[in-house]
Amino acid sequence: MTLLHVSIAGRAFRRYSTYTAATLAGIFTNCVFGVIICFVYTAVWDQRPHAGGYDVHDALTYAWLGQAMIMTVAVWGGGSPDDLAERIRSGDVALDFYRPVGILGWYVAADLGRALFHLLTRGIAPTIVGAILFDLRWPAGPLTWLAVAASIPLAVLVSFGLRFLVAMSGFWILDSQGTKVLAASAAVFFSGLTVPLVLFPGWLQNVAVVLPWATFLQVPADIWLGQRSGWEVLVGLALQVFWAVALLALCALVLRTAERKVVVQGG
Amino acid sequence: MGELLTPLVRYYEISALWVRASTTYRASFWMLTIGGFVLTGVDFVGIWILFHTVVSLGGFSLREVAFLYGGTGLAIALADMFVGRIERLGSMIRLGKLDTMMVRPVPLLIQVCADEFALRRIARVLQALVVFGWASAYVEWSPAKIAMATSMVVSGSVIFFALFIAFACLQFWTADSAEVANAFTYGGNTLTSYPLTVFPGEVVKALTFVLPLAFVNWYPSLYILGRDDPFGFPAWTQVLSPVVAVLMAGVAALVWRTGVRHYRSTGS
Numbered sequence: 424m425t426l427l428h429v430s431i432a433g434r435a436f437r438r439y440s441t442y443t444a445a446t447l448a449g450i451f452t453n454c455v456f457g458v459i460i461c462f463v464y465t466a467v468w469d470q471r472p473h474a475g476g477y478d479v480h481d482a483l484t485y486a487w488l489g490q491a492m493i494m495t496v497a498v499w500g501g502g503s504p505d506d507l508a509e510r511i512r513s514g515d516v517a518l519d520f521y522r523p524v525g526i527l528g529w530y531v532a533a534d535l536g537r538a539l540f541h542l543l544t545r546g547i548a549p550t551i552v553g554a555i556l557f558d559l560r561w562p563a564g565p566l567t568w569l570a571v572a573a574s575i576p577l578a579v580l581v582s583f584g585l586r587f588l589v590a591m592s593g594f595w596i597l598d599s600q601g602t603k604v605l606a607a608s609a610a611v612f613f614s615g616l617t618v619p620l621v622l623f624p625g626w627l628q629n630v631a632v633v634l635p636w637a638t639f640l641q642v643p644a645d646i647w648l649g650q651r652s653g654w655e656v657l658v659g660l661a662l663q664v665f666w667a668v669a670l671l672a673l674c675a676l677v678l679r680t681a682e683r684k685v686v687v688q689g690g
Numbered sequence: 691m692g693e694l695l696t697p698l699v700r701y702y703e704i705s706a707l708w709v710r711a712s713t714t715y716r717a718s719f720w721m722l723t724i725g726g727f728v729l730t731g732v733d734f735v736g737i738w739i740l741f742h743t744v745v746s747l748g749g750f751s752l753r754e755v756a757f758l759y760g761g762t763g764l765a766i767a768l769a770d771m772f773v774g775r776i777e778r779l780g781s782m783i784r785l786g787k788l789d790t791m792m793v794r795p796v797p798l799l800i801q802v803c804a805d806e807f808a809l810r811r812i813a814r815v816l817q818a819l820v821v822f823g824w825a826s827a828y829v830e831w832s833p834a835k836i837a838m839a840t841s842m843v844v845s846g847s848v849i850f851f852a853l854f855i856a857f858a859c860l861q862f863w864t865a866d867s868a869e870v871a872n873a874f875t876y877g878g879n880t881l882t883s884y885p886l887t888v889f890p891g892e893v894v895k896a897l898t899f900v901l902p903l904a905f906v907n908w909y910p911s912l913y914i915l916g917r918d919d920p921f922g923f924p925a926w927t928q929v930l931s932p933v934v935a936v937l938m939a940g941v942a943a944l945v946w947r948t949g950v951r952h953y954r955s956t957g958s
Contacts, residue, residue: 442866444864444866444867445866445867445868445869447867448866448867448868448869448870449869451869451870451873452869452870452872452873452877455873455877456873456877456880459877459880459881462888462889462890462893463740463747463884463888465888466744466747466748466888467740467743467744467747470743470744470745470746471743471744474743474744475743596717596718597715597718598715598717598718600718600721600722601717601718601719601720601721601722601725602721603725604721604722604725604726604729605721605724605725605728607725607729608725608728608729608731608732611729611732612732612735612736617732617733617735617736617739618736618739618740622739622740622742622743623739624739624742
């Protein structure tokens with residue numbers, strides 16, 4: 424982390440903050456989906472009040488946390504790796520390799536800036552609306568808030584690692600759109616956005632909770648709800664750190680391989 | 691007759707062009723198509739997982755929910771495939787593409803909807819068809835029910851056609867508000883994937899009288915599944931879908947005309 428990275432993050436934050444109408448429209452859409460999901464969850468938890476170890480308040484809170492995390496963590500893809508994908512397609516990426524700043528650090532910083540903007544807008548606004556409309560659960564104390572605050576940037580880093588790998592697939596197959604859609608399907612399902620992972624049937628749940636996507640929503644939500652307490656919080660954060668480090672290391676490795684592969688046409 | 695068909699022929703010609711272009715990157719085309727299938731497929735897997743926890747949702751079984759899901763899924767998938775590109779109206783305005791289209795001798799709406807026509811969106815149609823087919827296997831079919839199912843899919847598609855067009859027109863006024871439309875189109879699709887008994891009575895009234903999404907699949911499905919209306923609406927609401935579809939198409943046409951009249955280019 425250098426002053427340069429902070430300023431890259433700041434620029435990314437400002438870039439996204441330009442589109443006010445788009446942000447408001449997005450918040451509105453998140454709220455509509457939040458309300459729909461709450462009614463469905465209410466119907467489920469009315470029949471089974473302790474499904475997946477959640478009570479109905481946990482489930483409703485989970486629905487809104489899910490809406491808050493969609494853009495913050497970029498579950499569907501997007502963020503700075505999309506810029507890289509475009510630069511790979513156009514060939515501009517060749518210039519990036521000659522800059523005196525590492526590519527990976529540059530894009531991580533830009534994505535963290537974007538994530539902060541989305542957390543403050545698309546994250547917080549729907550949560551407030553959800554809290555007005557429904558009886559939601561809040562983190563139990565300052566320590567839990569602190570753990571949530573640590574968990575969110577870690578989730579962004581894990582998601583960034585996956586999105587960056589997807590974008591880099593463009594070095595080999597030219598157009599990474601296809602990989603992006605496949606990755607989005609996996610992310611939407613295994614993050615617990617479609618249905619909380621706690622409702623997954625036994626074997627599938629055992630697998631899903633250790634996959635990188637579990638760190639997007641399920642881990643932060645369980646810390647928020649107090650479903651993870653004491654040591655379990657640290658275990659959850661450790662899982663996030665593990666995937667963040669592993670994926671970023673893989674990104675660096677793939678980037679080095681790609682660098683040798685890039686051929687600048689002409690000139 | 692020829693007059694009426696010409697725009698459709700133009701639509702076909704423009705979209706065929708884009709299909710040829712998109713199949714050039716073969717690997718990407720197939721991954722996008724399979725990805726589209728999986729991406730909407732996980733929605734239904736989600737419902738299936740919910741039914742691991744509960745036996746019925748709002749008094750409806752998994753097969754009945756699958757029928758509702760398939761009905762609205764087919765409707766939005768067809769609408770999305772044929773007119774879904776209109777959600778990029780804002781960027782067409784920004785890039786000045788719309789001005790180019792206006793001077794061409796093909797109806798503007800046809801050009802906007804056929805622009806970058808994506809054949810891969812057929813994956814979504816197929817995915818909905820698979821669920822719909824599975825649920826249909828448990829329905830006791832009669833000629834009247836088959837007619838009702840046909841009318842449901844056609845009317846449902848037209849209702850979503852109209853919603854896509856009407857809400858995209860917001861972009862004539864604020865170019866980066868595309869996502870508001872999502873709340874009504876994709877949000878409406880998610881909403882109608884579940885039995886409306888899951889929602890409060892006011893929501894159902896709103897979906898009947900204000901934003902008539904209940905006519906996409908709910909009312910015709912009640913007839914096909916042989917269920918009494920849980921909210922006590924009269925039985926004739928179940929045959930109203932085609933009427934609602936025509937009304938919605940009229941509203942959408944009006945909004946589109948107003949939008950185009952209001953349009954003043956980007957200036958620079």
